[in-house]
Amino acid sequence: MAWVIGQQLRLYNSLGRRLEDFAPREDEVGLYSCGPTVYSYQHLGNMRPYVFADTLRRALRWKGIPVRHIVNITDVGHAVADSDTGEDKLEVAAAKERRSVEEIASFYTKDYLAAMAALNVRPADVYPRASEYVPQMIEFAKRLEELGYTYELPSGLYFDTSKSPGYGTLALLDVAGQREGARVEQIEGRRNKSDFALWRAEEPGVRRVMRWNSPWGWGAPGWHLECSVMSMSLLGSHFDIHTGGIDHRELHHVNEIAQSEAYLGDGQPWVRYWLHNEFILLDSQKIAKSAGHTLRLADLTEAGYHPMAYRLFLLGGHYRSQLDFTPHAMDAAQATLRRLVNRVSALRPLPAVATLASARELVPADDAAALGYVEQLDAAISADLATPKILAILQDSLRDTTLSEQGLRVVIGAADALLGLCLDTLDVSEVEGRRSVSDLDSSEVETIERLVAERTQARKEKDWARADEIRAELEHLGVQVTDTASGPVWELR
Numbered sequence: 001m002a003w004v005i006g007q008q009l010r011l012y013n014s015l016g017r018r019l020e021d022f023a024p025r026e027d028e029v030g031l032y033s034c035g036p037t038v039y040s041y042q043h044l045g046n047m048r049p050y051v052f053a054d055t056l057r058r059a060l061r062w063k064g065i066p067v068r069h070i071v072n073i074t075d076v077g078h079a080v081a082d083s084d085t086g087e088d089k090l091e092v093a094a095a096k097e098r099r100s101v102e103e104i105a106s107f108y109t110k111d112y113l114a115a116m117a118a119l120n121v122r123p124a125d126v127y128p129r130a131s132e133y134v135p136q137m138i139e140f141a142k143r144l145e146e147l148g149y150t151y152e153l154p155s156g157l158y159f160d161t162s163k164s165p166g167y168g169t170l171a172l173l174d175v176a177g178q179r180e181g182a183r184v185e186q187i188e189g190r191r192n193k194s195d196f197a198l199w200r201a202e203e204p205g206v207r208r209v210m211r212w213n214s215p216w217g218w219g220a221p222g223w224h225l226e227c228s229v230m231s232m233s234l235l236g237s238h239f240d241i242h243t244g245g246i247d248h249r250e251l252h253h254v255n256e257i258a259q260s261e262a263y264l265g266d267g268q269p270w271v272r273y274w275l276h277n278e279f280i281l282l283d284s285q286k287i288a289k290s291a292g293h294t295l296r297l298a299d300l301t302e303a304g305y306h307p308m309a310y311r312l313f314l315l316g317g318h319y320r321s322q323l324d325f326t327p328h329a330m331d332a333a334q335a336t337l338r339r340l341v342n343r344v345s346a347l348r349p350l351p352a353v354a355t356l357a358s359a360r361e362l363v364p365a366d367d368a369a370a371l372g373y374v375e376q377l378d379a380a381i382s383a384d385l386a387t388p389k390i391l392a393i394l395q396d397s398l399r400d401t402t403l404s405e406q407g408l409r410v411v412i413g414a415a416d417a418l419l420g421l422c423l424d425t426l427d428v429s430e431v432e433g434r435r436s437v438s439d440l441d442s443s444e445v446e447t448i449e450r451l452v453a454e455r456t457q458a459r460k461e462k463d464w465a466r467a468d469e470i471r472a473e474l475e476h477l478g479v480q481v482t483d484t485a486s487g488p489v490w491e492l493r
């Protein structure tokens with residue numbers, strides 16, 4: 001095909017569960033990534049979908065394909081436990097923190113965007129807020145109602161999944177075996193267990209904080225509606241790629257597809273490529289807010305790690321593999337980053353290489369070895385975004401004494417166009433080893449001492465599980481506690 005530059009880009013499509021050649025529908029790729037629900041801080045696991053989508057964008061840019069990227073901000077509609085009838089996550093957070101929902105949304109959106117910037121994730125073209133699209137969501141649901149896909153219950157308007165012929169294909173749901181869907185919540189009158197809310201009506205006597213009037217009474221939209229409505233509104237009815245965490249493959253994206261294809265009714269697949277990242281694990285479990293995991297990027301930077309070390313840690317695993325987050329792995333990532341920056345800083349400035357075409361052009365004519373590395377990088381990114389392979393190629397090139405200095409510069413610049421580790425600008429001093437106690441500020445020392453005291457108390461109460469939990473938390477902050485005859489002492493590892 002005319003657009004193919006270098007190796008054919010192949011991506012693993014969750015729809016069909018296989019590697020497929022990627023071909024854009026039009027000159028510009030439309031990419032939609034399910035974004036954060038801004039009711040609390042994003043944890044370390046939440047960073048992965050966006051670093052992964054950023055890698056995909058870099059791959060497309062490398063191939064010279066323009067991209068329009070949309071990341072939604074969920075500030076309404078996402079109910080507690082992803083259910084259809086529970087309270088809105090934002091309203092719960094607002095009540096708990098005694099702030100308005102707007103303050104909650106704005107505070108956590110800012111924090112999310114700051115984390116993205118720290119991780120060198122390129123900003124999306126638009127970050128639509130769900131709360132700004134409610135009238136369109138109502139129109140969308142009205143259309144589904146006109147088309148006969150819905151039914152109304154006192155608790156809201158529901159999508160009848162038995163009317164959607166391919167329902168659950170993405171999740172490989174066993175439709176014949178009951179249309180279970182991923183969650184089973186008891187809802188009075190629901191026809192199929194997989195039916196989901198398009199509109200969540202207010203319960204009698206309960207007045208929500210975020211509420212809109214609709215043909216189905218006052219209430220709020222269902223969670224899945226926003227992504228269908230905002231993506232179509234900003235990318236057109238059909239677009240190329242939809243991304244998100246692997247949990248979305250089972251429920252959220254299944255429902256997005258069902259309602260969107262019902263709405264469009266043109267017999268075409270709504271979106272052709274569905275890409276999902278696997279989870280980041282902590283102690284062999286998915287990092288999840290619902291499990292009380294709160295570890296976030298700011299905790300790592302406070303403990304002396306550079307955000308690029310976390311990016312490097314993420315890229316060291318393939319996006320479709322689970323990855324264990326451990327202090328040891330972070331130490332290793334920071335050490336690797338330090339060595340890379342040390343080595344590369346002597347070669348600066350690196351040439352500006354964003355595309356394969358420019359890398360090929362910038363390689364000196366007589367440096368076949370450097371050109372070979374550039375082609376290897378292309379093969380690796382084309383093979384479903386093989387970032388661990390790209391890191392290995394970069395390391396190989398740095399050890400290769402047959403490359404010219406300019407050739408090596410181009411290879412590093414090209415690798416970093418795909419990795420986004422800021423190898424041209426990071427200062428060696430920023431990625432020095434961990435800090436010593438004297439670098440801690442008083443609030444950090446207070447936090448550590450509070451945790452150590454809580455652990456001592458837990459041990460006194462023989463609450464070993466809690467004591468272990470606190471020890472793990474301290475370890476994640478880079479603090480080691482040793483129990484001595486005169487009590488616990490702590491130090492930075």
Ligand code: AMP
Nearest residue numbers: 036037045046048049244245279280287
């Ligand atoms: P949320 O803010 O809960 O809607 O989640 C934002 C994104 O993070 C979604 O795409 C989730 O699938 C993804 N996600 C949540 N937990 C993890 C994890 N432990 N590892 C990787 N991705 C995750």
Ligand code: ZN
Nearest residue numbers: 034035227252
């Ligand atoms: Zn979504």
